[in-house]
Amino acid sequence: MRSKKFAEQDLRRTSPISKLTIMSHFTHKSQACVNGKRRPGENSPAHGRMDAFRGKRTVNPSTHPAPSPLLAKKTPSSPPLDVTKERLFRELGYAAPHEPLEEALREAGLSRPDKGRIALAKRERVREILEERFVRVCARGDCQREAVELEGVLPAATSAQCDLCGGSPVERLAERVARRCLEQGVHRVCVVGGSPIYRARLNELLGKQLTLRLVDGKANRDLTQAEADLAWADRLLISGPSMLSHKVSQLYRPMPGKTVLVKRRGLRHMLEALQGP
Numbered sequence: 001m002r003s004k005k006f007a008e009q010d011l012r013r014t015s016p017i018s019k020l021t022i023m024s025h026f027t028h029k030s031q032a033c034v035n036g037k038r039r040p041g042e043n044s045p046a047h048g049r050m051d052a053f054r055g056k057r058t059v060n061p062s063t064h065p066a067p068s069p070l071l072a073k074k075t076p077s078s079p080p081l082d083v084t085k086e087r088l089f090r091e092l093g094y095a096a097p098h099e100p101l102e103e104a105l106r107e108a109g110l111s112r113p114d115k116g117r118i119a120l121a122k123r124e125r126v127r128e129i130l131e132e133r134f135v136r137v138c139a140r141g142d143c144q145r146e147a148v149e150l151e152g153v154l155p156a157a158t159s160a161q162c163d164l165c166g167g168s169p170v171e172r173l174a175e176r177v178a179r180r181c182l183e184q185g186v187h188r189v190c191v192v193g194g195s196p197i198y199r200a201r202l203n204e205l206l207g208k209q210l211t212l213r214l215v216d217g218k219a220n221r222d223l224t225q226a227e228a229d230l231a232w233a234d235r236l237l238i239s240g241p242s243m244l245s246h247k248v249s250q251l252y253r254p255m256p257g258k259t260v261l262v263k264r265r266g267l268r269h270m271l272e273a274l275q276g277p
């Protein structure tokens, strides 16, 4: 009895979510709510609590077999199946305005702008679509300057979600990346694509530690040059989403362990990709 009493006190102190969790523990033990009449969470916490304690005396185990642990786990949580789009956008790192995001989801056939909620099952697909099209940028001066060169820029919900700095100066990341490259024997790095400012910035950040070849993704390039780049580089990055014509990118055949396709925009993603697998 002593432990139950303490547990009950705990229930009063805890948040609604943990209340439910603890309640479900008792419910499972006592089998009070498993015969289909009442689902945990439907009634007030007080009611549920009473049932949980009463249950042990009133339910006959021979007529009410214990639920399988799997079932007992599923019943109490009943996670929501959808979420407001506003909340999902914020979770994924996008501050308002959200209209461009709505438009992207509409075009992808995932949701209409007049719908306030979206199924959580679509979360990953939403994330992918938005990451392909938009760059989240925080208010830091460096990031804002870099953003001028980019398309699809939207304000990041938090600086940690900024695609350009990830909430910390990109210099620190660049140092770490250069160190890792050298540890892996990667000294010569070729980057195909990216804006002129981008390339200048890469040079500033990595030019001292690594030998860089930065190829303009919009310039004329032929297969011989591309093959020479592949032969020269220890690692070759192809900046997928921006400032790269298809004509140029298709010259570079994939070479596992050497070529890396960077699908997301922003210097930080480029640097992270450079670290290799």
Ligand SMILES: [Zn+2]
Pocket (backbone or CB within 6 Å): 137, 138, 139, 140, 143, 159, 162, 163, 164, 165, 166, 167
């Ligand atoms: Zn930033």
